[in-house]
Amino acid sequence: GGFYRSEFNIVAARPSLGKTSLALNIANAVSPRTGILMISLETTRKSVARDRLIPMTTNIISTKMRNPSRLDADDWNKLATASDKFSEYSDFRVCDQSSMSISDIELLVAQECRADGHGIDFLIIDYLQLIRMPGNAKRWEKISEISNRLKALIKEHELFSLVLAQ
Numbered sequence: 001g002g003f004y005r006s007e008f009n010i011v012a013a014r015p016s017l018g019k020t021s022l023a024l025n026i027a028n029a030v031s032p033r034t035g036i037l038m039i040s041l042e043t044t045r046k047s048v049a050r051d052r053l054i055p056m057t058t059n060i061i062s063t064k065m066r067n068p069s070r071l072d073a074d075d076w077n078k079l080a081t082a083s084d085k086f087s088e089y090s091d092f093r094v095c096d097q098s099s100m101s102i103s104d105i106e107l108l109v110a111q112e113c114r115a116d117g118h119g120i121d122f123l124i125i126d127y128l129q130l131i132r133m134p135g136n137a138k139r140w141e142k143i144s145e146i147s148n149r150l151k152a153l154i155k156e157h158e159l160f161s162l163v164l165a166q
Helices: 019-029 044-060 062-066 073-088 102-113 139-156
Strands: 010-012 034-042 093-094 122-126 161-166
Touching: 010 019, 010 139, 019 034, 019 044, 019 122, 019 161, 034 044, 034 102, 044 062, 044 073, 102 139, 139 161
Parallel strands: 010 161, 034 093, 034 122, 122 161
Antiparallel strands: none
């Protein structure tokens, strides 16, 4: 079991079944020295941190994170402890550009893999159907082409990968 470099891994499920939470739990379990790029086409960077990563790490419910006046002293202590852990994960990046084509993703990954020795090892994409593909092909043909190009990209850069789909 587990993840292997250059393999295309996809998790597909209906909406709101925890795909993003699963991906972030996996990312959280990976070594702090592993470069991770999460391309979040559906959620903002702020929301990924506030609504997912911080609650997952601190056991503070996300509704409290959205309204800091509801945080008590224990919550603030948990946040302080979590900030130390987050500082270890300096190579965890979230790209929250809302509209990206497969070409945009290929370019971004190539740039991140060459980034001054601090490149990425793990690519997470949330989620597949939001990747734009120009042309007049049927949607299933576009998804097939996007999947093939992602497979090639992951293989070319020898990345661990997790692609989410609905």
